[in-house]
Amino acid sequence: xxxxxxxxxxxxxxCLVPLLWLGWRAWNGRLTANPxxxxxxxxxxxxxxxxxxxxxxxxxxxxxxxxxxxxxxxxIGLFAFFYGCLHFLTWIWLDKFFDPGEMxxxxxxxxxxxxxxxGFLMIIPLAITSTTGWIxxxxxKRWQLLHRLVYLTAVCGVVHYFWLVKSDIRQPLLYxxxxxxxxxxxxxxxxxxxxxxxAPMRKTPAPPSPVYSQSGQLVEREPPAEA
Amino acid sequence: xxxxxxxxxxxxxxxxxxxxxNRRRFLAGVPAAFLGARELLSPSARARAGTTKLTAAKSxxxxxxxxxxxxxxxTHYNNFYExxxxxxxxADLAKNxxxxxxxxxxxxxxxxxxxxxxxxxxxxxPLEERVYRHRCVEAWSIVVPWIGYSLSALLxxxxxxxxxxxxxxxxLYDPKQMLSPFQAGIPLPxxxxxxxxxxxxxxxxxxxxxxxxxxxxxxxxxVRMVLxxxxxxxxxxxxxxxxxxxxxxxCTWNEVGAxxxxxxxxxxxxxxHPRWSQRKERRLGEFGKRDTLMFNGYPxxxxxxxxxxxxxxx
Ligand code: HEM
Numbered sequence: 001x002x003x004x005x006x007x008x009x010x011x012x013x014x015c016l017v018p019l020l021w022l023g024w025r026a027w028n029g030r031l032t033a034n035p036x037x038x039x040x041x042x043x044x045x046x047x048x049x050x051x052x053x054x055x056x057x058x059x060x061x062x063x064x065x066x067x068x069x070x071x072x073x074x075x076i077g078l079f080a081f082f083y084g085c086l087h088f089l090t091w092i093w094l095d096k097f098f099d100p101g102e103m104x105x106x107x108x109x110x111x112x113x114x115x116x117x118x119g120f121l122m123i124i125p126l127a128i129t130s131t132t133g134w135i136x137x138x139x140x141k142r143w144q145l146l147h148r149l150v151y152l153t154a155v156c157g158v159v160h161y162f163w164l165v166k167s168d169i170r171q172p173l174l175y176x177x178x179x180x181x182x183x184x185x186x187x188x189x190x191x192x193x194x195x196x197x198x199a200p201m202r203k204t205p206a207p208p209s210p211v212y213s214q215s216g217q218l219v220e221r222e223p224p225a226e227a
Numbered sequence: 228x229x230x231x232x233x234x235x236x237x238x239x240x241x242x243x244x245x246x247x248x249n250r251r252r253f254l255a256g257v258p259a260a261f262l263g264a265r266e267l268l269s270p271s272a273r274a275r276a277g278t279t280k281l282t283a284a285k286s287x288x289x290x291x292x293x294x295x296x297x298x299x300x301x302t303h304y305n306n307f308y309e310x311x312x313x314x315x316x317x318a319d320l321a322k323n324x325x326x327x328x329x330x331x332x333x334x335x336x337x338x339x340x341x342x343x344x345x346x347x348x349x350x351x352x353p354l355e356e357r358v359y360r361h362r363c364v365e366a367w368s369i370v371v372p373w374i375g376y377s378l379s380a381l382l383x384x385x386x387x388x389x390x391x392x393x394x395x396x397x398x399l400y401d402p403k404q405m406l407s408p409f410q411a412g413i414p415l416p417x418x419x420x421x422x423x424x425x426x427x428x429x430x431x432x433x434x435x436x437x438x439x440x441x442x443x444x445x446x447x448x449x450v451r452m453v454l455x456x457x458x459x460x461x462x463x464x465x466x467x468x469x470x471x472x473x474x475x476x477x478c479t480w481n482e483v484g485a486x487x488x489x490x491x492x493x494x495x496x497x498x499x500h501p502r503w504s505q506r507k508e509r510r511l512g513e514f515g516k517r518d519t520l521m522f523n524g525y526p527x528x529x530x531x532x533x534x535x536x537x538x539x540x541x
Contacts, residue, residue, distance in 0.1 A: 032314055033300035033511045034367055094514070110502055164502065166365075167483050168312040168412030 004071070011072045015079040018046045019086075036094040043087035048157045048175055050080035055154060055182040074130050077150070081127040084120055112163035119156030122149045151186075154179045278443050281436035283374045286355035288429060290455075290524075293360060296369040298438045300511045305445045306363065307464060308411040309400065321444035324404055326465075329449050335395070335470035338386035345449050349435055352380035356439075357432055359455035361462075362494045362523045368508045373453050374436035379427045387423060387471050394426040395419075395476035396452060397468035413479055419452070419463040420476035420490070425531055430455055456522040458492045489541035493532070494523035498541045 022042055025031055031038045054076040061069045096102045106113045126147055128134070135143045158179050161172035303318045310317035310324075329345040343351075354374050362368045382394070399405075400416030408415045425431065432453040435441060442448040447464025454462050460480050470476075480488035487501055496506045496519040507516040522528050532540075 033304035034314070034509065036509065036514070037314075037367070097515070106504075109499075112502060166312075166412070167308070168410075170410075170412070 008071060008075070011075060015050070015076065018042075018083070036090065040087065040090045040095070043083050043090060044161075047080055047084040047087050048154075048161065050076055050083060051150065051154050051157060052175065052178050052182070054080055054150070055179070059182065059185045077123075078127060078130060081123050084123060088120055112160050115156045115163065116160040119153040119160060122153045122156070126150060126153075151183055154183070278436075278440040278448075281354065281374050281439060281441050283354035283356040283436070286357040289356070289358040289372075290360055290370070291358070293358065293370040295358065295372060296511050301369055301371055301437070302443050302445060304367075304369075304511060306365075306459065307445055307447070308413055309398070309405040309415060309417065309465075310445065311406065311410075312412060317445035318443075320406075324444035324448065324465075326444065326449040329467075331450060331466055331469065333381065333385045333469045335472050336388045336391035337471050338388060339384065341385065348381070348433075348450065351384055352376035354435065357453075359430075359432070359453060360523050361453070361455060361459055362508060362519065364458035364460055364488065364492070364500060364505075366503060366505065366508045366519075368510050368517075368519075368523075370510075371437055371453075372439070373432055373434045374439075375432045375434035375453070377429045378431045378433045378452065379429060381433060381469070382423075382427060382471075385471070390473045391471035392423055393472050393474065393476055394421050394423055395468075395470045395472050396421075396463040396466055397470070398463055399465045399467045413483055415479075417463060417479045418476065419461055419478050421454075421461075422531075423471070425454075425528075428528055428531065430525060430528060456493055456525040456528045458488075458494060460488065461492050491532075491537075491540050493528075493537065493541075494519060495521060495537055495541065497521075498538050 022039070026035070054073060057069050057073045057076070061067050092098060092103060096106070107117050108114070126149060129138060129143065129146060138146065158172060158176045161175060162169065165172055304314045305317040306314070307317040307321065310320040327345065330342050331345070331348055332340075332342045334340040354376060356372050356374050358370060358372045360368060360370050396419045398417040405411075405415070421431070432455075434447075434451050434453045435449065437446060442451065447462075450466050451464040452462045452466065461478075475490060478488070478490060480492075481490055494505075499505055505519055508519045509516050
């Protein structure tokens with residue numbers, strides 16, 4: 001138990017490293033001559049990276065036969081949301097100075113902002129319903145369906161990136177390939193006939209018997225693992 | 228030196244009065260104060276390598292009343308895709324760029340074509356120091372004391388023929404020293420063009436130096452154009468060829484995206500880039516945004532475009 005706690009803390013700290021690095025650079029005056037642009041790009045990059053890392057969890061669990069990896073998924077997703085908030089905040093504060101008119105004009109007029117906004121709005125409910133309480137309230141199936149929205153967010157993030165670069169598409173292309181592979185992997189799993197599908201994974205060791213609440217509902221301690 | 232003069236911190240930009248009365252100014256002021264504070268602690272500007280002193284008389288065509296952008300910002304925030312698409316990459320990747328010997332060929336529809344050595348080219352007219360605003364198409368701007376002379380002096384020496392209507396510029400492309408077109412994301416060599424009357428305008432500066440020294444590689448050494456009323460990408464760097472021609476020459480960014488980067492690309496707050504507004508700009512070192520001015524605040528060029536619909540000919 002102690003070791004498992006430790007690994008979660010480690011992942012937590014790892015997710016904080018980009019933020020600390022940004023703070024360090026800021027303190028040393030290394031945010032380039034245009035710090036606002038730098039922060040916007042930096043936070044955007046980490047939002048997308050964490051979304052991609054989050055999407056890697058399920059395939060990695062199956063491919064490496066490491067069902068335990070599921071324990072990190074919620075945290076990674078929440079950190080993606082956190083960096084997304086910083087990214088969004090940079091925009092509304094340092095780019096638009098909280099001017100609602102200017103913000104709205106950009107959202108409707110600039111297609112890269114439109115899709116970025118769509119991607120961001122879609123992960124808000126996911127962050128809110130990330131708690132065990134919400135999983136129970138929604139029920140595993142419905143929760144899972146809702147959280148598939150993250151696929152759309154990933155696609156929005158990539159399109160956002162493609163539409164904002166001036167000419168050098170190598171980075172967005174790289175993310176597009178990664179996201180395509182990760183979503184393609186899921187598509188392949190769903191298309192496979194049910195009989196051939198690997199049995200749903202259990203955390204090891206499997207619980208001796210399901211745990212039910214007083215109302216007779218199944219209580220899950222971790223988010224449903226398929227997604 | 229740890230203690231700096233108060234005005235070094237640019238507190239004047241965030242006067243207390245407006246700080247209390249203007250919410251937006253205040254919101255910009257918080258991060259500005261943070262960066263002001265860290266400026267106290269940051270090391271002094273990075274050393275500039277490989278440039279030499281260049282003396283020049285102050286030009287009457289200088290822009291006045293503007294605060295000069297710190298040199299360190301201008302030398303570490305570059306768009307020079309031959310040396311990387313990141314803003315700080317050119318300062319690093321162009322470090323060992325070989326700029327000597329260097330020749331510039333003036334050719335095409337001219338009576339006196341000639342290959343100039345850099346040394347000869349610098350002697351065509353007396354060098355002047357000119358302070359200009361410089362506005363990037365990406366909505367940021369700088370104020371730089373450039374050193375050079377009006378391109379018109381060189382063109383007059385070459386004697387354009389009656390056929391010459393445009394001037395085509397070409398940058399050096401040396402794959403041994405520079406990135407590939409794929410890495411740069413644009414076709415190379417970089418080419419640009421002007422109408423002959425634009426090129427003859429006294430503001431069009433053939434530039435050899437800045438901040439009292441020769442140009443550093445990342446800013447277009449050893450010779451570049453500076454066209455203060457146009458977006459920065461028109462001001463072609465590291466020039467090897469100037470060719471007078473009869474038809475409108477191809478321009479690199481225009482070929483990449485004609486709807487985004489027009490042949491003229493005059494600074495125009497009324498014509499948005501399809502992906503962002505051009506109404507405002509961020510002066511490097513400032514937190515708020517400034518209004519972008521028509522022709523970047525150089526109305527003396529307006530005559531070149533009289534009768535033209537500048538939303539159509541952007
Ligand atoms: C899930 C949501 C989002 C993701 C994954 C994301 C990701 C990114 C990425 C990867 C970049 C480019 C970074 C680079 O060039 O290194 C970027 C830039 C940017 N994003 Fe986002 N973004 C998201 C949402 C938003 C939202 C909601 C806004 C504002 C409404 C926004 C505004 C911007 C802006 C202004 C830039 C810089 C554009 C430029 O420099 O031209 N993004 N974002």
